[in-house]
Amino acid sequence: MSATDIIAAPPLGGPTLPQERRMITSIPGPRSTELLERKSRAVAAGVGHTVPISAVAAGGGVVVDADGNSLIDLGSGIAVTSVGNAHPKVVAAVQAQVAQFTHTCFMISPYESYVEVAEALNRVTPGDHEKKSALFNSGAEAVENAVKIARKYTKKQAVVAFDHAYHGRTNLTMALTAKSMPYKSGFGPFASEIYRVPTSYPYRDGLSGPEAATKAISLIEKQIGADNLAAVIIEPIQGEGGFIVPAEGFLPTVVEWCRANNVVFIADEVQTGFARTGAMFASELFGIVPDLVTTAKGIAGGLPLAAVTGRAEIMDASHAGGLGGTYGGNPIACAAAVASIDVFENDGLIERAREIGEILTPRLTALQASDPRIGDVRGAGAMVAAEFVHPETGEPDAALTGAVAKACIAAGVIVLTCGTYGNVIRFLPPLSIPDALLNEGLDVVASALAEN
Known part of the structure; x- marks a missing residue:
């Protein structure tokens, strides 16, 4: 599937892509696997990747891969596509x-x-x-x-x-x-x-x-x-x-x-x-x-x-x-x-970042209240993170962080880790993401945490 194969009503600030999480294959699918094999042969080993897909289109709050999977984007290419990928202007x-x-x-x-x-x-x-x-x-x-x-x-x-x-x-x-x-x-x-x-x-x-x-x-x-x-x-x-x-x-x-x-x-x-x-x-x-x-x-x-x-x-x-x-x-x-x-x-993106923060922070704080492995929730606007720790000691828990992030990606939600100790998941959604998609992504994060 290519970007031109996907037609739907345009979201805020992006190409004509359905704003939905859609899983057609496992991650990675066969066409993405083919590209990743080519990458391993042609690209220096020091250039890693977080999400094992071959991206063909992105906009609003989604990234679409070569196998037709549509992933919720909570990373924005590390805060790059804040206006939305392929914004019309x-x-x-x-x-x-x-x-x-x-x-x-x-x-x-x-x-x-x-x-x-x-x-x-x-x-x-x-x-x-x-x-x-x-x-x-x-x-x-x-x-x-x-x-x-x-x-x-x-x-x-x-x-x-x-x-x-x-x-x-x-x-x-x-x-x-x-x-x-x-x-x-x-x-x-x-x-x-x-x-x-x-x-x-x-x-x-x-x-x-x-x-x-x-x-x-x-x-x-x-x-x-x-x-x-x-x-x-x-x-x-x-x-x-x-x-x-x-x-x-x-x-x-x-x-x-x-x-x-x-x-x-x-x-x-x-x-x-x-x-x-x-x-x-x-x-x-x-x-x-x-x-x-x-x-x-x-x-x-x-x-x-x-x-x-x-x-x-x-x-x-x-x-x-x-x-x-x-x-x-x-x-x-x-x-x-x-x-x-x-x-x-x-176009109101400063206000939109605040609105996104008003979704992210309460949702993550509610998770923290029910799960002591989330030691801290912090950030501002559409730049929010959760720090994962061992509940008895407060020591950083990089293993849990990695497991949750991996489970989210497998379920079709792109999240990024960070932190000196590798124990933080950061949320950097495009400011063009619809509320429903953002909340669905956070539902997946909650499920991944519950399962690990």
């Missing part, structure tokens, strides 16, 4: 641009769509100060460039990241990332002048936000020194680390310290950005205004694009030619981003 923008030109390299021959994306980012990111932006290809690349810019501006070298952080898989961003397997193990040595301090993890540290911030700042001052520190980088809600929401007051205290010590505060909003948390950016939830913001994932409706946006005086610190890349701000990706940002701003 994104498709139209991409089709128009690809017919005009596919590449000139912005550093050679500039074009309007790059500037439009920069203007939009300068407008929608937190703070009313003068901003500028630069575009790149991936979240890791945005993080690398944010660090470069901060070092150039401050003329200092050290960078602080936090426990449970995830910032990418390049050499510098692996150094910033906290989790060894599968991201860092065997790939060193890593970039120097990277330091790590504790974050705020209310479920496990029991500290108030200011207490956790004071602990982190004390270590920074003693072990690094503000005079040597170029930047502090943190995800406002940590993603791969387990959707850890810091206690109230943690981030404002860290930001205040950075302001007082000429340290650039970088908010990595690659996963939390663009309406995902029920705000355009998660920084808004905590009342902070970062100096630099890194974005990617949801920015362009599925096309590869990333950005650094920040205070104009910091962004302008680099010499001409110091920032860029051959494909950074590709015109097709920029066209998709202009359309996607328009959808986020004008």
